[in-house]
Amino acid sequence: MYTNFNLLAELNETANQEIQRYLKLKKFKKGEYLLKKGQVCRYIFFIQEGLVKICFTNETREFIMRFFAENGIVTVIDSYFKQSPSAYDVLALEQTTVACISKTDLDRLCNENHSAERALRKLVTQASMNMMERVSEMLEENAGERYAHFLALNGQLVNRISLGDLASYLGITQVSLSRIRAKK
Amino acid sequence: MYTNFNLLAELNETANQEIQRYLKLKKFKKGEYLLKKGQVCRYIFFIQEGLVKICFTNETREFIMRFFAENGIVTVIDSYFKQSPSAYDVLALEQTTVACISKTDLDRLCNENHSAERALRKLVTQASMNMMERVSEMLEENAGERYAHFLALNGQLVNRISLGDLASYLGITQVSLSRIRAKK
DNA sequence: TGTAATTTTTAACAAATGATAAATAATCAC
DNA sequence: GTGATTATTTATCATTTGTTAAAAATTACA
Numbered sequence: 001m002y003t004n005f006n007l008l009a010e011l012n013e014t015a016n017q018e019i020q021r022y023l024k025l026k027k028f029k030k031g032e033y034l035l036k037k038g039q040v041c042r043y044i045f046f047i048q049e050g051l052v053k054i055c056f057t058n059e060t061r062e063f064i065m066r067f068f069a070e071n072g073i074v075t076v077i078d079s080y081f082k083q084s085p086s087a088y089d090v091l092a093l094e095q096t097t098v099a100c101i102s103k104t105d106l107d108r109l110c111n112e113n114h115s116a117e118r119a120l121r122k123l124v125t126q127a128s129m130n131m132m133e134r135v136s137e138m139l140e141e142n143a144g145e146r147y148a149h150f151l152a153l154n155g156q157l158v159n160r161i162s163l164g165d166l167a168s169y170l171g172i173t174q175v176s177l178s179r180i181r182a183k184k
Numbered sequence: 185m186y187t188n189f190n191l192l193a194e195l196n197e198t199a200n201q202e203i204q205r206y207l208k209l210k211k212f213k214k215g216e217y218l219l220k221k222g223q224v225c226r227y228i229f230f231i232q233e234g235l236v237k238i239c240f241t242n243e244t245r246e247f248i249m250r251f252f253a254e255n256g257i258v259t260v261i262d263s264y265f266k267q268s269p270s271a272y273d274v275l276a277l278e279q280t281t282v283a284c285i286s287k288t289d290l291d292r293l294c295n296e297n298h299s300a301e302r303a304l305r306k307l308v309t310q311a312s313m314n315m316m317e318r319v320s321e322m323l324e325e326n327a328g329e330r331y332a333h334f335l336a337l338n339g340q341l342v343n344r345i346s347l348g349d350l351a352s353y354l355g356i357t358q359v360s361l362s363r364i365r366a367k368k
Numbered sequence: 369t370g371t372a373a374t375t376t377t378t379a380a381c382a383a384a385t386g387a388t389a390a391a392t393a394a395t396c397a398c
Numbered sequence: 399g400t401g402a403t404t405a406t407t408t409a410t411c412a413t414t415t416g417t418t419a420a421a422a423a424t425t426a427c428a
Binding site: 357363 | 383384385387388
Binding site: 174182 | 378
């Protein structure tokens with residue numbers, strides 16, 4: 001039922017059966033929060049359908065860490081692992097269906113099952129690589145280059161994301177992104 | 185002998201004895217490379233003494249991902265886990281002594297020992313959190329704010345890092361950083 | 369369909385940062 | 399120590415991005 005996640009491919013038969021029992025389906029409407037800033041993130045979410053953003057806000061602006069669409073695996077890593085208040089919101093940009101597993105259940109699974117621990121390690125490794133790539137881009141590229149880069153890697157996603165959200169992801173204002181697009 | 189690393193505190197007695205056998209000491213002079221771009225990163229390095237940077241270069245500029253000093257644990261995550269050519273250099277900024285373990289040995293240890301796998305998971309989790317924090321800062325803060333932030337968190341390190349390297353870390357030019365400092 | 373609300377674009381100006389060059393200061397090698 | 403090398407600062411100008419405001423386009427919905 002909940003296939004198509006690399007994390008799960010890593011699991012052995014036992015762990016796979018276990019995790020299927022733990023996973024619970026949840027649905028979020030567009031605009032609903034999977035997690036609000038200040039709350040403790042108690043789940044890892046497997047997105048089956050829809051689109052979410054992890055973001056935070058200033059007094060004046062919003063900033064987006066990442067988008068996650070179908071087959072994406074989402075959690076607020078430091079809140080989840082430390083069970084501390086999240087600095088980020090997780091918000092549905094479309095009607096979104098997720099399968100999720102609680103930290104309590106996954107901890108149990110990881111304690112009992114080495115392959116689950118390994119799968120989790122691979123998941124956070126992937127998150128690390130994604131964030132390093134993002135840091136590299138932000139160091140090296142200006143806003144126009146980051147925009148082109150995002151288009152190249154996420155061509156299909158762009159149609160589902162507002163310009164404002166894309167600007168928040170790129171770390172610039174909506175006005176600035178509009179100007180960048182006009183130049184091309 | 186090789187104490188003071190959180191990663192190791194996580195290990196059980198067996199794994200701890202094993203890893204002590206695997207760890208090898210290496211010394212690098214100032215300016216020597218622990219890893220060059222294009223090489224495959226085959227080790228995790230535990231810095232005992234000294235200072236290194238993970239960096240990459242443009243046609244014209246250098247960019248620094250992170251500095252690692254005493255008790256820091258360094259690897260180029262995607263090169264290490266995928267055993268693919270590194271996009272980054274790892275370079276000693278001071279004479280540096282490291283204990284290192286090869287991926288071959290650590291893989292063996294992780295296969296045999298659940299607590300080693302967990303320790304590795306915690307290591308990459310920490311790396312993820314660090315990189316997320318860095319992305320957040322780069323989205324939200326301008327260069328002057330990032331400079332102040334770095335000073336606040338790494339006051340003691342600043343004296344060991346050249347202005348040029350600090351600028352490369354902040355993603356600005358040396359000239360720009362000099363200007364920022366002059367304003368304060 | 370028509371009106372309101374929202375999103376995107378355009379414009380004008382301010383602030384931040386990059387690029388280049390030159391001056392000054394600090395460090396290194398002999 | 400002395401000269402050469404390297405690192406840092408200062409200055410000037412160009413480019414990028416932010417801010418604000420208004421216009422235009424799109425979308426929502428009654």
